[in-house]
Amino acid sequence: MxxxxxxxxxxxxxxxxxxxxxxxxxxxxxxxxxxxxxxxxxxxxxxxxxxxxxxxxxxxxxxxxxxxxxxxxxGTPGETRSDDELKELRAELIVIKRERTQLQGRLDASATVIAALHHDNAALRDQLAGQEEVVALDGHRASASPEATGPH
Known part of the structure; x- marks a missing residue:
């Protein structure tokens, strides 16, 4: 200086x-x-x-x-434009964060429902596995009827 x-x-x-x-x-x-x-x-x-x-x-x-x-x-136009743009971006960010929170809540609820359905499905499969094979009665009845065996 x-x-x-x-x-x-x-x-x-x-x-x-x-x-x-x-x-x-x-x-x-x-x-x-x-x-x-x-x-x-x-x-x-x-x-x-x-x-x-x-x-x-x-x-x-x-x-x-x-x-x-x-x-x-x-207060130059460039600074004013940047300040206005910054305000708009902040407002948009608030809206996006709110939407994200709502979507996360829906995702968590969906995951809970899917887990419950998976548990129910597994329980039903276990229950079916414990039962004996289902026999169709129509074929069994036909072989035991008097018409099928003839006169006694």
Whole structure:
């Protein structure tokens, strides 16, 4: 930092070309006309929009101070859009969580019913296994009737 008669100023420790690229990126983002990013007002978008590394951007103290001042002073459309989108997503998440809880309850109830039916089915199979074979009476009666055996 260097001192001037009006107060301290921040010095950029980047080349003039880099400073120019960062300032142009700053203006494009603030104007809502990004060329390389989604337009959100983030420092990540600033250095990507400028085509420089994060480390290079971090050495541009004066530009970063200007960025902070200008983005804090304005409720930018990008921030407003992001805030509105975040509110919508949170509301949607609440609805989805409620639906998930209801579905989980229905799934648990279904699993309980299936387990009870499985138990009943197994008990019926055990009961049937303990009985002797069922004999059809129609064939047995036909062989024992007087017409089948003839006169005595």
């Amino acid at each position: 260097t001192a001037t008669p009006t107060g301290p100023t921040l010095t950029d420790h980047v080349s003039a070309e880099t400073a120019k690229a960062l300032r142009a990126a700053l203006e494009r983002l603030l104007a809502g006309r990004p060329s390389r990013t989604d337009g959100r007002l983030t420092k990540e978008n600033l250095y990507r929009e400028a085509g420089v590394s994060r480390a290079t951007m971090n050495r541009a103290h004066g530009i970063l101070a200007e960025w902070d001042r200008r983005t804090a002073a304005t």
